[in-house]
Amino acid sequence: MIVAERKPLEDIKEMIAGYKKILILGCGTCVTICWAGGEKEVAVLSSQLRLASKKNGNELEILEDTIERQCEKELVEALKDKVQQVEVVLSMGCGAGVQTIAEIFPDTPVYPALNTKFVGMPEGEGIWVETCRTCGDCFLDKTGGICPIVRCAKGLLNGPCGGTNSGKCEVDPEKDCAWTLIYRRLEQQGRLDTMRKYYPPRNFQAVIRPGKVETLQA
Amino acid sequence: MATAFKETLNSGKFVVTGEIGPPKGTNLEKTVHHIDLLKDKVDALNVTDNQSSVMRFPSLGTALLIKERGGEPILQMTCRDRNRMALEADLLFAYTRGIGNVLCLTGDSITVGDHKEAKAVFDLDSAQLLHMVRILESGKDLGENELDGAVKFCAGAIVTPEANPIEPQLIKFEKKVQAGAEFFQTQAIYDLDNFKKFMGYVRGLDKNIKILAGIVLLASARMAKYMNESVPGVFVPQALIDEMATAEKGKGVQKGIEIASRLIKQLKEEAICDGVHIMAIGREEVVPDILAAAGL
């Protein structure tokens, strides 16, 4: 899923400075699951902004809502009445959500309250780690299901650099050296031959940015 | 055209290479001094490429300087700062200026250097860079386009004999050999028993691979301890750390020279490997002393 993190309040305050009526819009999918932009976080941000405006003596009225997915035009369109009531929308969705709202309501400024970080998975309660770089050319078949593009600090394809430090990465001793993990996994599966093969430079055109996937209509 | 260095490599002589670190800025005085000091005492001089991810005077420029002053440069190229197009272009240029030796490295991580917020490139890795050199030699570039005038290089790579774990490192080593690496300079080695084991493996793989053992000058017991504990892939035996500790105050470098020359001597006398690569890291002045003490 997409993992995001809320921006510091200072940045958000700066964006909405001068506005008197705003809509804070949460998204019910990825960012809810990663505790960044679900109904709960909408309520927390809303409360913080009310307190901040009270402290600074600003007038600020906040509407709150959370929709199923901010990246769906129809679902965003349904917000028309609400958006018309406010001056700006503060989106607690990922970058896709912010842009969908901006496209549907071109007259209304839309501001991002989150920083969209990566595609990842939960590692522990409240901890998410990046596991996919969305490179568009999946390499995992060759590396025992461990992605070196994400998990090796240098994204190497042909084995470790000289910075393996007792199986840890020289860049961050907390992190495992991806190529040590890959070696162990392939060894466990009796597939070390896969690692001995030479892999040519990556095709960075696997996704022509901005990426687009077209599938035949069903 | 084979480079002078390549001829030395194939001559069966015990090869000695040194290293020049370009300056941070445009004052080349010290660099020129070091080049002049070493150019006739070693078979070739490496030029580091934004070493430790610290931005400096370019390796290509420094290699040219060596060339101008009559030395034999080995151009170090890392994959950190340039994509495949920039690397190719630099190789074309280097070749036209008679720089015929290239050492292909992955490069340190951006985060260890002085431009921590920069984008790390790593479009290629070291094995792919070696391949690229060979492709350029065939008269084509990586986009499979014809070149008007090809190149010819003596290409080398690096290896870490004390990496932990060693197995993935050896797989990478073999890939580099297959990619056409003609020589290898190693990460610093201090334990000759371990190194002999590594050499046994190398000789079993291919008798023609040239290995130049990395010799890093120790300057103090503290440095020896730090290298052992904190530098990945370096093992300094406790006996050597203790030996460094016996040095009188201010005589650490002297002791370091003693150890380095002893290692070199033994490597040469027992024909353990094909040569040495001496990294004095800021103490280039004493390299002649090391060589003299080693009887080279």
Place this chain on the structure above:
Amino acid sequence: MDNGLRLGVFLCDCGGTLSKAIDFSAIKAELEKISDVTYVSISHDLCLERARKVMQEDIKDKGINRVVVAACSPELHENGFMNIIQAAGVNRYLLSMANIREQCFWAHPDKGKAAKKAMNQIGTAIDRARFLEPVEQTKISVNRDVLVIGGGITGIATVIELSNLNLKTTLIEKKTALGGKLNQFANLYPVRVTPGELLAAKLKQVTERQNIDVLTSAELIDVSGQAGNFTAKIRSGKKELVRNFGAIIFATGCDSQSPGQIYGLEPSNNIVTQSQLEEMIKSSSKVEEIPQSICFITDTSDKHSRVSSFSVLENALGIKEKSGGEVCVLCQSLQIDGAGLERLYRDCRNKGVLFIKFDIPPKILKQDGEIRIEVEDVLMSGERLTLSCDLLVVEETSMPPLDSKVLSSTLNIGLDARGFYQENNVHLYPVASNREGIFFAGNCHADLDLMRALTEASNAALSAYQLLAQEKITVEAEKTMVDPDKCRFCLTCIRACPHHAIQEFRVNHEKMVAQIVDLACQGCGICAVVCPAKAIKSKDWSDEQILAELELLGEHV
């Protein structure tokens, strides 16, 4: 305001004591001005049966559908009031209380301020009452079989108790035979039966009962499901069995660890542990084989253990009685409570067992195979004594059983800092685990002597019985509930629930959501807080109710 609410406010002046500080009739008059307050009454003793009857009738007569009680702490009579309003036909959860006694008049000596605060508290309780929600009760069927793990004396006693209560039980034991530590012990004070006799008597009962099934060489591998309906996977010999139970009782006991070295001396033929000594006593039929002078040393670790203190004294006395030799106990303090322990200590002294108290741990030397102990006797003003003995007996530390770590993580039950099972609350729920329907008995979670372990066996059996007494049990339905429409199935609550009370659930064969198991839920509300979609509501402590209590914040006390 017409919100359909008819609030009844019941004020209690605690036998007139509280009305000395505040004019209750003035409060009443003030409250009667509130539009949804239908009825206000003043009582002197709402805790008494007579007043409660009146209250019940008032609720019925006035058509009250929300009850506010301003009286003593809810910790005292909340449940009683809930029963009254339930009897009056109103859902028992439609009660809101103002604690004007303990947390107002008793705590604040300034009568004026206290009166003002009381008014505020009652107002707050009224605000909260407006957001109360009914919680319905429902009956669910339970499996009435009980699984007892561990065939030591505690486990054996537990199954016998359960059998007496007419519950079918399965007793599983890892070893090939039942009995556990009873097979080791040499003496049991003050009962005049030997451990062997006690065990034989209990085992006879176990075999006679039709409703006890014993599996030896058997281990628990996994448990799924919830209180009332657990499914356990058991490895019995080479087979794997799957059985269903309503409750599980752990009586896995503890392991003991002898100190690898004591005072730098390796255990040997004349330095032994308690259990080695017991082996010796049991196997030596002739008096002569028992060494003539024996020293016990205890309190060398700072963990005062009942088991170890009992065995030191029991064995000291036993040997003294049997051989009449010299028996000496070196200790720092015998500060252990235990039924009969004081008498046992006196018996020891009367029979001539010598006690020497030390502050500084004694020095122990071994010379030519003989043990010499140098100790400063505290009671003799630190006089240095040198003793020698044929046999030194050292204490053992009790350790959690090896499998407790594995079982605790498969079952999601807590361990304490030392690795023993952690009871839910050592004072309030001494045999309950953090999971409903899983109980502990004996030394797997506490340091207990035999008497206490047997008491716990009954206690745990009764706790299981309480849960499974009827085939259908009454639970509060959806007191805490997940709104399936809002649930994103992010698993946050499932991972966070301390009682393992939330499970995956497929709605209408489609969407997966989290679902709270009513029987296992213990109402902490942690799930409601962690839910990022605000999809979970605890009806008895909803956000609305909690926030309503903030309404009167502006009004200074």
Place this chain on the structure above:
Amino acid sequence: MKAKGAFSPDIIAFCCAQSAYQAADTAGSMRIPYPENIRVIRVPCAGRVDVLHILRAFEKGADGVLVLGCHEEACRHLSGNVRAKNRVQKLNTLLQEVGIDGERVEMFTLAPNQGFRFARIANEINERIKELGPSPVK
């Protein structure tokens, strides 16, 4: 602003029914006085106290908030008190972003019989908030 002496802060104390709420009762039963401007809200577990509840308390005009739970390792719900502690920590950051002093919120642990401790905590926070003055968002 009123003179410091005259300022009587509004303080909310979220009290776990398993421990702190009973400790407040104990304080009353033992007639141990504490400031009457401490208002107790009973919760089933300190783990039930949400960051949002505390933020709302400040919105409603609280000058300080206490979260009182069971001693560590004594939580009936295992992790409730630890969660509460973490949340109070997180809340400090959220409040600081707003410009409210993190000192205005604190978590303490106590046992049901610790009436004196309850009163001491209540007095301590009362004095501290008096020192800090009224909440800047009032």
